[in-house]
Amino acid sequence: MKKISTAAHMPTEIEVENISNNKAQIIAYPFEAGFAVTLAHPLRRLLLSSTVGFAPTAVKIDGVTHEFDSMRGMLEDVALFIINLKNIRFKIKGDEERVEVNYSFGGPKEIYGSDLSNELIEVVTPEGYLATINEDAELNFSLIVEKGIGYVPSETIRDLVDSDYIALDAFFTPVKKALYDIENILVEDNPNFEKVIFTIETDGLISPIEAFKDSLEAMYTQMSVFNGVLDIDIAPKEESASDNVELNKLLQSVEELNLSARSFNCLDRAEVRFVGELALMSELELKNLKNLGKKSLEEINAVMEEIGFPVGSDFSDDTIDVLKKKIADLKSEENEG
Structure with a gap:
């Protein structure tokens, strides 16, 4: 029997399939x-942008001054060497977020990722090709590897490393692919429920499941900023008797202040009709009223202090809005009369 829902259906089924070491599918259903798509789209963005990884951020090569240079005895020029280097995936072994490693190779030799692993870093793409050097050549270089998220351009990194280093574009994310498909699924007699299927592939720095966990944690963390909304009292604030009394005082005519004729006439010419207008004014605004002398200024300040609403009173934004509106309405009524 059909019925009207009072809450969104809670999905209950989750399936995880490891297709390979670096590829997995995560399936969840049934969604209203x-x-x-409301959940899948931001999760995909977070998978690609907030998953923690490692990348080389700068390199220093003996005898090389810039990235478009060449090196005697190396088959590749420096630009191609850097491209090959960025395609090799590194992982810091300890808890450090930044390490500097030094390498020295003598030829003849073909250098691969497996040659770069040491006590500080692990290379998860050991088959990655780096360079070939001749028998009479020597390749000495230093490499900075860092932990991070997303993509950081070399222009940013250049300000973070010594000038003798060549800054590299850093691709930290270990997620190579993050896709989702949405299929309809039948629940009871309703064919409009949905199943979401994530396909995640990483470069081996972390597993696809770890990457998915990272993205979930990032989503929860970002959304926690709204937890404060739960503590906000959304019930309308009731006006107290004292609120009404204070507002009535502020809506009194300045005639009620019993000012001297000189002070009152100055306010009247400036079209200041109500006590609240004086309370809302700053000291400078009052002082700048045309023909308001020093004695009148002192008198008005003293009277406003006496009634508890000094010039430039500190009101809440809500009180200011209400007061300005009521004064505008009263002035409008006076003009119509």
Whole structure:
């Protein structure tokens, strides 16, 4: 029997399939229509942008001054060497977020990722090709490897390393692919429920499941900023008797202040009709009223202090808005009368 829902259906099924060491599918269902994409799209963005990884951020090569240079005895020029270097995936072994490693190779030799692993870093793409050097050549270089998220351009990194280093574009994310498909699924007699299927592939720095966990944690962390909304009292604030009394005082005519004729006439010419207008004014605004002398300024300040609403009173934004509106309405009524 059909019925009207009072809450969105809670998905209950989750399936995880490891397709290979670096590839997995995560399937969840059944979602109400529209809910699958609402969750899947930001999770995909977080997978690609917030998953923690490692990358080389700068390199220093003996005898090389810039990235478009060449080196005697090396088959590749420096630009191609750097491209090959960025394709090799590194992982810092300890808890450090930044390490500097030094390498020295003598030819003849073909250098691969497996040659770069040491006590500080692990290379998860050991088959990655780096360079070939001749028998009479020697390749000495230093490499900075860092932990990070997303993509950081070399222009940013250049300000963070010594001038003798060549800054590299850093691709930290270990997620190579993050896709999702949404399929309809039948629940009871309703064919409009949805199943979301994530396909995640990483470069081996972390597993696809770890990457998915990282993205979930990032989503929860970002959304926690709204937890404060739960503590906000959304019930309308009731006006107290004292609020009304204070507002009535502020809506009194300046005639009620019993000012001297000189002070009152100055306010009248400036079209200051109500006590609240004086309370809302700053000291400078009052002082700049045309023909308001020093004695009148002192008198008005003293009277406003006496009634508890000094010139430039500190009101809440809500009180200011209400007061300005009521004064505007009263002035409008006076003009119509």
